[in-house]
Amino acid sequence: MTPPAALLDIDGTLIDSNYQHALVWYRAFRLHGLTIPVWRCHRAIGMGGDQLVSHLAGEGFEREQGDAVRMEEKALYAQLIAETQPFEGARGLIEDLRGLGCKVVISSSAQSKDTHHYLDLLDARPLVDGWTDSSSVDATKPAPDLIEAAVEIAGGAKAVLIGDSTWDCKAAKAAKVQTICIRTGGFGVDELLEAGAIAVYDSLTELRENLADTPFGT
Incomplete structure (x- = not known):
C-alpha cells in the first residue's frame, strides 16, 4: 500500500525559528507606532505575513x-536568520519518510530566500520532491x-501535514488533509488537538520513534 505524501512545514517544525519571528514582528510593529506584546505575536506565528498583520492589528492598520x-x-528577520538552526532529527525525519516510500514536499509560507536558506541548513534538496x-x-x-499547492507538487495523492501550530491544523483541515503536530512551535497539546491534529509529539525525535503508528507507517 502506497503511504501518503508527507507535507512538512518548516518554520517552527524543522527549523527552530518561531521565537525569532515573534520578536521580529514585535519590533516591526513598534517601529510603526504599535506595541503588540511578544506573547501575542508568538500566538500568530504560523500565519503568513499577509494574514498576520490584520489578525494582530486590525483591518484599518493593515490598509494603512x-x-x-x-x-x-x-x-x-534577515538580521536574525543566521541564529536559526534545524531541530534535532529534522533531516533524519525526511530520510525516514523517504525510506518508507513517501513523497516529501516542504510546505512553507516563508519568503523564497528564507526557504532556500532553510533548505541549505537541512541539505534537503536531494531528499524532497519540491517545496x-x-x-x-x-x-x-x-x-x-499552500497545503493544496504542496499536495499538487506531490502528485495530488493523499497527504499528511507535519506542522507545529494551530494555523497549520486549520489550513490543512480546510484542504481536507490530516495534520500531525510537533510541540516545537510552543503550542499546547490540547489546543493542537482541538484545532484538528490527529496526533501530537513533543519532538521530531519522538515522532521518528513512532512513525510506524502514524499514517506514514500503516
Whole structure:
C-alpha cells in the first residue's frame, strides 16, 4: 500500500525559528507606532505575513501600514536568520519518510530566500520532491492554498501535514488533509488537538520513534 505524501512545514517544525519571528514582528510593529506584546505575536506565528498583520492589528492598520510593516519584518528577520538552526532529527525525519516510500514536499509560507536558506541548513534538496514558499499562492495559512499547492507538487495523492501550530491544523483541515503536530512551535497539546491534529509529539525525535503508528507507517 502506497503511504501518503508527507507535507512538512518548516518554520517552527524543522527549523527552530518561531521565537525569532515573534520578536521580529514585535519590533516591526513598534517601529510603526504599535506595541503588540511578544506573547501575542508568538500566538500568530504560523500565519503568513499577509494574514498576520490584520489578525494582530486590525483591518484599518493593515490598509494603512500593512505593507510597510511586512517590509520592516523582512529586513529585521534577515538580521536574525543566521541564529536559526534545524531541530534535532529534522533531516533524519525526511530520510525516514523517504525510506518508507513517501513523497516529501516542504510546505512553507516563508519568503523564497528564507526557504532556500532553510533548505541549505537541512541539505534537503536531494531528499524532497519540491517545496512551496510565500510566492506560491495569493493567500497563506490559515487559508488552505499552500497545503493544496504542496499536495499538487506531490502528485495530488493523499497527504499528511507535519506542522507545529494551530494555523497549520486549520489550513490543512480546510484542504481536507490530516495534520500531525510537533510541540516545537510552543503550542499546547490540547489546543493542537482541538484545532484538528490527529496526533501530537513533543519532538521530531519522538515522532521518528513512532512513525510506524502514524499514517506514514500503516
